[in-house]
Amino acid sequence: xxxxxxxxxxxxxxxxxxxxxxxxxxxxxxxxxxxxxxxxxxxxxxxxxxxxxxxxxxxxxxxxxxxxxxxxxxxxxxxxxxxxxxxxxxxxxxxxxxxxxxxxxxxxxxxxxxxxxxxxxxxxxxxxxxxxxxxxxxxxxxxxxxxxxxxxxxxxxxxxxxxxxxxxxxxxxxxxxxxxxxxxxxxxxxxxx
Amino acid sequence: xxxxxxxxxxxxxxxxxxxxxxxxxxxxxxxxxxxxxxxxxxxxxxxxxxxxxxxxxxxxxxxxxxxxxxxxxxxxxxxxxxxxxxxxxxxxxxxxxxxxxxxxxxxxxxxxxxxxxxxxxxxxxxxxxxxxxxxxxxxxxxxxxxxxxxxxxxxxxxxxxxxxxxxxxxxxxxxxxxxxxxxxxxxxxxxxxxxxxxxxxxxxxxxxxxxxxxxxxxxx
Numbered sequence: 001x002x003x004x005x006x007x008x009x010x011x012x013x014x015x016x017x018x019x020x021x022x023x024x025x026x027x028x029x030x031x032x033x034x035x036x037x038x039x040x041x042x043x044x045x046x047x048x049x050x051x052x053x054x055x056x057x058x059x060x061x062x063x064x065x066x067x068x069x070x071x072x073x074x075x076x077x078x079x080x081x082x083x084x085x086x087x088x089x090x091x092x093x094x095x096x097x098x099x100x101x102x103x104x105x106x107x108x109x110x111x112x113x114x115x116x117x118x119x120x121x122x123x124x125x126x127x128x129x130x131x132x133x134x135x136x137x138x139x140x141x142x143x144x145x146x147x148x149x150x151x152x153x154x155x156x157x158x159x160x161x162x163x164x165x166x167x168x169x170x171x172x173x174x175x176x177x178x179x180x181x182x183x184x185x186x187x188x189x190x191x192x193x
Numbered sequence: 194x195x196x197x198x199x200x201x202x203x204x205x206x207x208x209x210x211x212x213x214x215x216x217x218x219x220x221x222x223x224x225x226x227x228x229x230x231x232x233x234x235x236x237x238x239x240x241x242x243x244x245x246x247x248x249x250x251x252x253x254x255x256x257x258x259x260x261x262x263x264x265x266x267x268x269x270x271x272x273x274x275x276x277x278x279x280x281x282x283x284x285x286x287x288x289x290x291x292x293x294x295x296x297x298x299x300x301x302x303x304x305x306x307x308x309x310x311x312x313x314x315x316x317x318x319x320x321x322x323x324x325x326x327x328x329x330x331x332x333x334x335x336x337x338x339x340x341x342x343x344x345x346x347x348x349x350x351x352x353x354x355x356x357x358x359x360x361x362x363x364x365x366x367x368x369x370x371x372x373x374x375x376x377x378x379x380x381x382x383x384x385x386x387x388x389x390x391x392x393x394x395x396x397x398x399x400x401x402x403x404x405x406x407x408x409x410x411x412x413x
Binding site for chain 2: 038046049051185
Protein backbone atom coordinates (compact mmCIF):
# COMPACT_ATOMS: atom_id res chain seq x y z
CA UNK A 1 0.00 0.00 0.00
CA UNK A 2 2.70 2.46 0.92
CA UNK A 3 4.71 1.50 -2.16
CA UNK A 4 1.72 2.08 -4.26
CA UNK A 5 1.26 5.53 -2.77
CA UNK A 6 4.91 6.40 -3.28
CA UNK A 7 4.73 5.22 -6.90
CA UNK A 8 1.68 7.36 -7.54
CA UNK A 9 3.32 10.38 -5.91
CA UNK A 10 6.42 9.99 -8.00
CA UNK A 11 4.34 9.61 -11.13
CA UNK A 12 2.42 12.73 -10.25
CA UNK A 13 5.62 14.63 -9.57
CA UNK A 14 7.16 13.59 -12.87
CA UNK A 15 4.01 14.54 -14.71
CA UNK A 16 3.96 17.95 -13.07
CA UNK A 17 7.62 18.42 -13.78
CA UNK A 18 7.27 17.62 -17.43
CA UNK A 19 4.29 19.84 -17.87
CA UNK A 20 6.05 22.87 -16.51
CA UNK A 21 6.74 25.11 -19.53
CA UNK A 22 9.61 26.85 -17.82
CA UNK A 23 11.62 23.77 -17.69
CA UNK A 24 10.70 22.52 -21.25
CA UNK A 25 13.41 22.67 -23.94
CA UNK A 26 13.59 26.24 -25.47
CA UNK A 27 12.44 26.61 -29.07
CA UNK A 28 12.22 29.61 -31.33
CA UNK A 29 11.05 30.16 -34.84
CA UNK A 30 13.44 31.90 -37.09
CA UNK A 31 11.68 33.92 -39.69
CA UNK A 32 13.71 34.68 -42.77
CA UNK A 33 12.52 37.05 -45.42
CA UNK A 34 13.88 37.18 -48.98
CA UNK A 35 13.10 40.30 -50.89
CA UNK A 36 14.21 40.29 -54.44
CA UNK A 37 15.78 43.43 -55.77
CA UNK A 38 13.59 45.45 -58.05
CA UNK A 39 14.20 44.90 -61.72
CA UNK A 40 14.56 48.13 -63.63
CA UNK A 41 12.49 47.78 -66.78
CA UNK A 42 12.43 50.93 -68.94
CA UNK A 43 12.27 51.72 -72.64
CA UNK A 44 12.98 54.80 -74.75
CA UNK A 45 13.78 55.66 -78.38
CA UNK A 46 17.35 54.98 -79.37
CA UNK A 47 17.20 57.45 -82.26
CA UNK A 48 15.64 60.89 -82.25
CA UNK A 49 15.53 62.92 -85.44
CA UNK A 50 14.79 66.65 -85.53
CA UNK A 51 14.36 68.90 -88.53
CA UNK A 52 14.74 72.62 -89.10
CA UNK A 53 12.84 74.35 -91.89
CA UNK A 54 13.93 77.99 -92.07
CA UNK A 55 11.19 78.71 -94.60
CA UNK A 56 8.29 77.74 -92.35
CA UNK A 57 6.45 79.91 -89.86
CA UNK A 58 8.34 80.37 -86.63
CA UNK A 59 6.21 77.90 -84.69
CA UNK A 60 6.83 75.19 -87.29
CA UNK A 61 10.50 75.71 -88.03
CA UNK A 62 11.93 73.31 -85.45
CA UNK A 63 10.23 69.94 -85.39
CA UNK A 64 11.25 67.10 -83.11
CA UNK A 65 9.41 63.96 -82.11
CA UNK A 66 7.95 63.24 -78.73
CA UNK A 67 10.54 61.26 -76.79
CA UNK A 68 8.36 58.87 -74.81
CA UNK A 69 10.03 57.15 -71.87
CA UNK A 70 8.12 54.17 -70.55
CA UNK A 71 8.55 52.61 -67.13
CA UNK A 72 7.50 48.94 -67.29
CA UNK A 73 8.65 48.32 -63.71
CA UNK A 74 6.31 48.13 -60.77
CA UNK A 75 8.45 50.64 -58.87
CA UNK A 76 8.99 54.34 -59.61
CA UNK A 77 12.05 55.15 -61.65
CA UNK A 78 14.02 58.39 -61.99
CA UNK A 79 15.24 59.79 -65.31
CA UNK A 80 18.51 61.64 -65.60
CA UNK A 81 21.50 62.43 -67.76
CA UNK A 82 24.76 61.76 -65.99
CA UNK A 83 27.58 64.25 -65.90
CA UNK A 84 30.07 64.10 -68.69
CA UNK A 85 30.05 65.46 -72.20
CA UNK A 86 29.66 62.01 -73.74
CA UNK A 87 26.17 61.67 -72.34
CA UNK A 88 24.75 64.42 -74.54
CA UNK A 89 27.00 65.13 -77.47
CA UNK A 90 27.20 65.60 -81.20
CA UNK A 91 27.99 62.29 -82.87
CA UNK A 92 31.25 61.80 -84.73
CA UNK A 93 29.26 60.47 -87.67
CA UNK A 94 27.29 63.72 -88.01
CA UNK A 95 27.74 65.12 -91.52
CA UNK A 96 26.96 68.64 -90.39
CA UNK A 97 29.08 69.64 -87.42
CA UNK A 98 27.91 73.00 -86.12
CA UNK A 99 29.57 74.43 -83.06
CA UNK A 100 27.39 73.83 -80.03
CA UNK A 101 26.56 77.07 -78.31
CA UNK A 102 24.10 78.43 -75.77
CA UNK A 103 20.80 79.93 -76.95
CA UNK A 104 21.56 83.45 -75.77
CA UNK A 105 24.93 83.72 -77.50
CA UNK A 106 23.49 84.89 -80.80
CA UNK A 107 20.66 86.94 -82.24
CA UNK A 108 19.54 84.01 -84.32
CA UNK A 109 17.14 85.81 -86.67
CA UNK A 110 19.93 88.08 -87.83
CA UNK A 111 22.50 85.46 -88.68
CA UNK A 112 23.73 85.21 -92.24
CA UNK A 113 24.56 82.01 -94.05
CA UNK A 114 28.03 81.63 -92.65
CA UNK A 115 26.94 81.87 -89.03
CA UNK A 116 23.69 79.97 -89.52
CA UNK A 117 25.65 77.01 -90.82
CA UNK A 118 28.25 77.30 -88.06
CA UNK A 119 26.23 77.40 -84.84
CA UNK A 120 23.43 75.48 -83.19
CA UNK A 121 22.04 75.48 -79.66
CA UNK A 122 20.41 72.10 -79.06
CA UNK A 123 18.80 71.20 -75.77
CA UNK A 124 16.49 68.68 -74.19
CA UNK A 125 13.84 69.16 -71.55
CA UNK A 126 11.06 67.36 -69.71
CA UNK A 127 7.51 68.04 -70.78
CA UNK A 128 4.88 68.57 -68.16
CA UNK A 129 2.83 65.42 -67.79
CA UNK A 130 2.19 62.45 -65.54
CA UNK A 131 5.43 62.62 -63.58
CA UNK A 132 5.52 61.24 -60.06
CA UNK A 133 7.91 64.08 -59.33
CA UNK A 134 9.03 66.63 -61.89
CA UNK A 135 12.35 68.06 -60.80
CA UNK A 136 12.98 70.51 -63.62
CA UNK A 137 11.45 71.63 -66.90
CA UNK A 138 14.50 73.67 -67.85
CA UNK A 139 16.36 72.53 -70.91
CA UNK A 140 19.86 71.19 -70.65
CA UNK A 141 21.97 72.16 -73.66
CA UNK A 142 24.78 70.25 -75.32
CA UNK A 143 27.11 73.15 -74.58
CA UNK A 144 26.21 73.07 -70.89
CA UNK A 145 26.77 69.32 -70.72
CA UNK A 146 30.37 69.84 -71.77
CA UNK A 147 31.13 71.43 -68.44
CA UNK A 148 28.43 69.77 -66.37
CA UNK A 149 29.97 68.04 -63.37
CA UNK A 150 26.81 66.59 -61.89
CA UNK A 151 23.91 64.58 -63.13
CA UNK A 152 20.77 66.33 -64.27
CA UNK A 153 17.71 64.62 -62.82
CA UNK A 154 14.59 65.49 -64.79
CA UNK A 155 12.14 63.70 -62.55
CA UNK A 156 10.58 60.41 -61.49
CA UNK A 157 7.85 58.40 -63.11
CA UNK A 158 5.47 55.95 -61.48
CA UNK A 159 5.53 52.27 -62.18
CA UNK A 160 3.78 51.29 -65.40
CA UNK A 161 3.59 54.84 -66.65
CA UNK A 162 5.19 57.02 -69.31
CA UNK A 163 6.47 60.57 -69.65
CA UNK A 164 7.64 62.75 -72.50
CA UNK A 165 10.81 64.62 -73.21
CA UNK A 166 11.38 67.09 -76.04
CA UNK A 167 14.24 68.58 -77.95
CA UNK A 168 14.54 72.33 -78.22
CA UNK A 169 16.77 74.33 -80.52
CA UNK A 170 18.02 77.78 -81.46
CA UNK A 171 19.34 78.22 -84.98
CA UNK A 172 19.91 80.65 -87.81
CA UNK A 173 17.58 80.92 -90.79
CA UNK A 174 19.98 81.21 -93.67
CA UNK A 175 21.12 77.90 -95.12
CA UNK A 176 22.59 77.47 -98.58
CA UNK A 177 21.88 73.72 -98.61
CA UNK A 178 20.14 71.04 -96.61
CA UNK A 179 21.96 69.80 -93.53
CA UNK A 180 21.85 66.70 -91.38
CA UNK A 181 23.32 66.31 -87.94
CA UNK A 182 23.32 63.56 -85.33
CA UNK A 183 23.47 63.83 -81.56
CA UNK A 184 23.73 61.15 -78.89
CA UNK A 185 21.85 61.10 -75.61
CA UNK A 186 22.50 58.49 -72.94
CA UNK A 187 19.57 58.35 -70.56
CA UNK A 188 20.23 56.99 -67.08
CA UNK A 189 17.49 55.24 -65.17
CA UNK A 190 17.52 54.26 -61.53
CA UNK A 191 15.17 53.45 -58.72
CA UNK A 192 13.56 56.59 -57.35
CA UNK A 193 14.87 57.61 -53.93
CA UNK B 194 -11.68 163.81 -138.38
CA UNK B 195 -13.05 160.85 -136.51
CA UNK B 196 -16.46 159.62 -137.31
CA UNK B 197 -18.16 160.35 -134.04
CA UNK B 198 -16.61 163.88 -134.10
CA UNK B 199 -17.89 164.31 -137.60
CA UNK B 200 -21.19 163.05 -136.46
CA UNK B 201 -21.13 165.47 -133.57
CA UNK B 202 -20.38 168.32 -135.90
CA UNK B 203 -23.20 167.23 -138.10
CA UNK B 204 -25.51 167.15 -135.20
CA UNK B 205 -24.45 170.61 -134.11
CA UNK B 206 -25.31 172.02 -137.56
CA UNK B 207 -28.96 170.99 -137.27
CA UNK B 208 -30.27 172.88 -134.21
CA UNK B 209 -28.80 174.19 -130.97
CA UNK B 210 -31.68 173.16 -128.77
CA UNK B 211 -31.41 169.57 -129.72
CA UNK B 212 -27.69 169.43 -129.41
CA UNK B 213 -27.56 168.33 -125.73
CA UNK B 214 -30.22 165.82 -126.24
CA UNK B 215 -28.54 164.51 -129.30
CA UNK B 216 -25.23 164.43 -127.46
CA UNK B 217 -26.67 162.24 -124.70
CA UNK B 218 -28.19 159.87 -127.21
CA UNK B 219 -25.02 159.75 -129.14
CA UNK B 220 -23.02 158.76 -126.13
CA UNK B 221 -25.48 156.14 -125.19
CA UNK B 222 -25.51 154.77 -128.69
CA UNK B 223 -21.78 154.87 -128.77
CA UNK B 224 -21.47 152.90 -125.55
CA UNK B 225 -23.96 150.38 -126.75
CA UNK B 226 -22.01 150.00 -129.95
CA UNK B 227 -18.83 149.49 -127.98
CA UNK B 228 -20.50 146.86 -125.84
CA UNK B 229 -21.88 145.20 -128.89
CA UNK B 230 -18.43 145.22 -130.40
CA UNK B 231 -16.97 143.62 -127.20
CA UNK B 232 -19.68 140.97 -126.82
CA UNK B 233 -18.27 138.47 -129.20
CA UNK B 234 -14.86 138.90 -127.60
CA UNK B 235 -16.25 138.34 -124.13
CA UNK B 236 -17.90 135.17 -125.29
CA UNK B 237 -14.87 133.81 -127.03
CA UNK B 238 -12.41 134.46 -124.20
CA UNK B 239 -13.79 132.01 -121.64
CA UNK B 240 -14.22 129.43 -124.35
CA UNK B 241 -10.58 129.81 -125.28
CA UNK B 242 -9.53 129.58 -121.65
CA UNK B 243 -11.51 126.39 -121.23
CA UNK B 244 -10.05 124.90 -124.32
CA UNK B 245 -6.55 125.77 -123.17
CA UNK B 246 -7.07 124.18 -119.77
CA UNK B 247 -8.61 121.11 -121.32
CA UNK B 248 -5.77 120.67 -123.72
CA UNK B 249 -3.19 121.10 -121.01
CA UNK B 250 -4.95 118.50 -118.92
CA UNK B 251 -5.02 116.00 -121.73
CA UNK B 252 -1.34 116.51 -122.44
CA UNK B 253 -0.38 116.07 -118.80
CA UNK B 254 -2.49 112.91 -118.47
CA UNK B 255 -0.99 111.39 -121.53
CA UNK B 256 2.54 112.09 -120.33
CA UNK B 257 2.00 110.57 -116.87
CA UNK B 258 0.46 107.37 -118.17
CA UNK B 259 3.01 106.86 -120.85
CA UNK B 260 5.35 103.86 -120.30
CA UNK B 261 8.64 105.46 -119.25
CA UNK B 262 10.65 102.69 -120.75
CA UNK B 263 8.77 102.81 -123.94
CA UNK B 264 8.91 106.55 -123.80
CA UNK B 265 12.62 106.48 -123.27
CA UNK B 266 12.92 103.98 -126.03
CA UNK B 267 10.90 106.00 -128.35
CA UNK B 268 12.80 109.10 -127.42
CA UNK B 269 16.23 107.48 -127.53
CA UNK B 270 16.82 105.67 -130.75
CA UNK B 271 20.12 104.23 -129.43
CA UNK B 272 18.51 101.83 -126.74
CA UNK B 273 18.47 98.20 -127.97
CA UNK B 274 15.51 95.98 -126.95
CA UNK B 275 16.71 92.37 -126.85
CA UNK B 276 13.73 90.49 -125.41
CA UNK B 277 14.47 86.75 -124.93
CA UNK B 278 12.38 84.34 -126.84
CA UNK B 279 9.91 82.28 -124.83
CA UNK B 280 11.23 78.74 -124.80
CA UNK B 281 8.77 75.89 -125.24
CA UNK B 282 11.07 73.17 -123.96
CA UNK B 283 10.01 73.49 -120.29
CA UNK B 284 8.25 70.64 -118.44
CA UNK B 285 4.69 71.90 -118.26
CA UNK B 286 3.61 68.94 -116.12
CA UNK B 287 5.73 70.32 -113.27
CA UNK B 288 3.53 73.38 -113.04
CA UNK B 289 1.07 73.39 -110.17
CA UNK B 290 -1.42 76.00 -109.12
CA UNK B 291 -0.96 78.11 -106.01
CA UNK B 292 1.91 79.67 -104.07
CA UNK B 293 4.86 77.94 -102.46
CA UNK B 294 3.99 76.70 -98.97
CA UNK B 295 6.41 75.17 -96.51
CA UNK B 296 4.53 71.97 -95.73
CA UNK B 297 5.46 70.50 -92.36
CA UNK B 298 2.07 69.08 -91.58
CA UNK B 299 3.15 65.45 -91.80
CA UNK B 300 6.67 65.93 -90.48
CA UNK B 301 5.75 65.61 -86.80
CA UNK B 302 4.02 62.29 -87.37
CA UNK B 303 6.90 61.01 -89.45
CA UNK B 304 9.45 61.85 -86.78
CA UNK B 305 7.25 60.30 -84.09
CA UNK B 306 7.09 57.08 -86.08
CA UNK B 307 10.86 57.04 -86.55
CA UNK B 308 11.36 57.47 -82.82
CA UNK B 309 8.95 54.67 -81.97
CA UNK B 310 10.57 52.30 -84.46
CA UNK B 311 13.87 52.79 -82.66
CA UNK B 312 12.47 51.94 -79.19
CA UNK B 313 14.92 49.91 -77.11
CA UNK B 314 14.69 48.30 -73.68
CA UNK B 315 16.75 48.47 -70.52
CA UNK B 316 15.98 45.57 -68.20
CA UNK B 317 18.33 44.57 -65.34
CA UNK B 318 18.31 43.83 -61.64
CA UNK B 319 18.81 47.00 -59.61
CA UNK B 320 21.05 45.04 -57.18
CA UNK B 321 22.85 42.00 -58.66
CA UNK B 322 24.16 39.76 -55.91
CA UNK B 323 27.31 37.61 -55.98
CA UNK B 324 28.24 35.31 -53.16
CA UNK B 325 31.81 36.07 -54.03
CA UNK B 326 33.65 37.51 -56.97
CA UNK B 327 34.09 34.07 -58.44
CA UNK B 328 30.52 32.91 -58.12
CA UNK B 329 27.60 33.25 -60.40
CA UNK B 330 25.30 36.12 -59.55
CA UNK B 331 21.79 37.16 -60.45
CA UNK B 332 21.72 39.81 -63.15
CA UNK B 333 18.21 39.49 -64.64
CA UNK B 334 19.24 41.07 -67.93
CA UNK B 335 16.67 40.81 -70.70
CA UNK B 336 16.24 41.82 -74.32
CA UNK B 337 12.49 41.33 -74.71
CA UNK B 338 10.69 39.87 -77.68
CA UNK B 339 9.25 43.20 -78.75
CA UNK B 340 12.72 44.66 -79.14
CA UNK B 341 13.99 45.03 -82.71
CA UNK B 342 17.68 45.30 -81.93
CA UNK B 343 20.66 43.47 -80.51
CA UNK B 344 21.95 44.48 -77.14
CA UNK B 345 25.11 44.19 -75.08
CA UNK B 346 25.46 45.16 -71.43
CA UNK B 347 28.65 46.46 -69.82
CA UNK B 348 28.70 47.08 -66.06
CA UNK B 349 31.24 49.58 -64.77
CA UNK B 350 31.89 50.97 -61.31
CA UNK B 351 31.70 54.64 -60.42
CA UNK B 352 35.37 55.07 -61.13
CA UNK B 353 35.14 53.38 -64.51
CA UNK B 354 36.40 49.88 -63.70
CA UNK B 355 34.76 47.27 -65.87
CA UNK B 356 33.02 44.59 -63.86
CA UNK B 357 30.97 42.64 -66.35
CA UNK B 358 30.46 42.36 -70.12
CA UNK B 359 27.54 40.39 -71.44
CA UNK B 360 27.39 38.53 -74.72
CA UNK B 361 25.36 40.09 -77.53
CA UNK B 362 21.70 39.42 -76.90
CA UNK B 363 19.22 39.10 -79.71
CA UNK B 364 15.56 39.99 -79.17
CA UNK B 365 13.81 37.50 -76.88
CA UNK B 366 17.02 36.48 -75.11
CA UNK B 367 17.97 36.92 -71.46
CA UNK B 368 20.73 36.37 -68.91
CA UNK B 369 19.34 35.40 -65.54
CA UNK B 370 22.69 34.67 -63.87
CA UNK B 371 26.30 34.96 -64.92
CA UNK B 372 29.87 35.26 -63.64
CA UNK B 373 31.66 38.58 -63.26
CA UNK B 374 33.98 39.21 -66.21
CA UNK B 375 36.48 40.88 -63.90
CA UNK B 376 36.90 38.99 -60.67
CA UNK B 377 39.34 41.41 -59.08
CA UNK B 378 36.81 42.84 -56.72
CA UNK B 379 36.72 42.51 -52.97
CA UNK B 380 33.58 41.94 -51.00
CA UNK B 381 31.46 44.97 -50.78
CA UNK B 382 28.71 47.00 -52.34
CA UNK B 383 29.58 48.80 -55.53
CA UNK B 384 27.63 51.65 -57.08
CA UNK B 385 27.70 50.87 -60.79
CA UNK B 386 26.34 51.88 -64.16
CA UNK B 387 25.08 49.21 -66.55
CA UNK B 388 25.46 50.48 -70.12
CA UNK B 389 23.13 48.97 -72.65
CA UNK B 390 24.53 49.31 -76.19
CA UNK B 391 22.12 48.68 -79.06
CA UNK B 392 22.87 47.49 -82.57
CA UNK B 393 20.77 46.97 -85.66
CA UNK B 394 22.58 43.72 -86.29
CA UNK B 395 25.67 41.83 -85.15
CA UNK B 396 28.03 44.35 -86.73
CA UNK B 397 29.55 47.01 -84.49
CA UNK B 398 29.08 49.52 -87.26
CA UNK B 399 25.33 49.21 -86.81
CA UNK B 400 25.50 50.85 -83.39
CA UNK B 401 22.32 52.79 -82.69
CA UNK B 402 22.76 54.24 -79.24
CA UNK B 403 22.98 53.50 -75.53
CA UNK B 404 21.03 53.71 -72.30
CA UNK B 405 22.24 53.33 -68.74
CA UNK B 406 20.87 51.84 -65.54
CA UNK B 407 22.11 52.85 -62.12
CA UNK B 408 22.57 49.70 -60.01
CA UNK B 409 24.30 48.42 -56.88
CA UNK B 410 26.40 45.27 -57.26
CA UNK B 411 26.81 43.34 -54.03
CA UNK B 412 29.70 40.95 -53.58
CA UNK B 413 29.36 39.08 -50.31
